[in-house]
Amino acid sequence: MADPQRARKLADRIKEIVARRLDKGLRDPRLGFVTITDVRVTGDLQHATVFYTVYGTEEERRDSAAALRAATGMLRSEVGRNITARLTPTLEFILDAIPENAEHISALLREARARDEETEALASTAEYAGDADPYVKPRELDDEDDDWDEFDDEASDLADDAEAGGSR
Numbered sequence: 001m002a003d004p005q006r007a008r009k010l011a012d013r014i015k016e017i018v019a020r021r022l023d024k025g026l027r028d029p030r031l032g033f034v035t036i037t038d039v040r041v042t043g044d045l046q047h048a049t050v051f052y053t054v055y056g057t058e059e060e061r062r063d064s065a066a067a068l069r070a071a072t073g074m075l076r077s078e079v080g081r082n083i084t085a086r087l088t089p090t091l092e093f094i095l096d097a098i099p100e101n102a103e104h105i106s107a108l109l110r111e112a113r114a115r116d117e118e119t120e121a122l123a124s125t126a127e128y129a130g131d132a133d134p135y136v137k138p139r140e141l142d143d144e145d146d147d148w149d150e151f152d153d154e155a156s157d158l159a160d161d162a163e164a165g166g167s168r
Contacts, residue, residue, distance in 0.1 A: 007041045010085060014048050015039040017082045018075055018091075026071050030063035032056050037096045041089060048079075048089040051096040061095060068093040 019036040033055040040049045054064045068075075072091050080088035 004043070007043060007045060010045060010083065010089075011039040011041045011048065013083055014041070014050070014079055014089070014091075017079050018050055021075060021078050026067065026074075028067040028070060031067040031071075032060040032064040034064055034068070037098060045085055046087065046089055047092065049092050049094055051094050053096050053099055065093070065095060 015036050015038070018039070022031070022034055022036070025031075035053050035055070036050060037053055038051040040051075041047070052064075052068070054061045056064075072093065076088055076091050079091065
């Protein structure tokens, strides 16, 4: 197994070589506006996965994928001439999903922002379900509380009578 740092350097070199070759142009009219986003090389340096994006419609993406598949051998030869490895890695081109993922994340953020604004609008007109200050405070005595004091006095008188009657 090769050194991981060597694999990263080889991946960067392959990315540069393939991007430069695509920039010079291929003789395939199907190839659209392709950008190489990343290259990953296996630990044994035998296989390279090239991630790319295509600016355009779905049809242009399919056409560019077909053009890259057709040009894989030529691009591998170009890589082999420009690297110092004993064996030239095989190339596999995979459409990178970065733009679709970015759009999905943007849509989720827009939805979250809309929900936050809706919640904020509801909160600005909201009223308390109970008291504005829900914490228990000492009660102030009023006229109704005096009635309870009389009831307490009667209850304690009855309890005293019951004790006196029960002890005879």
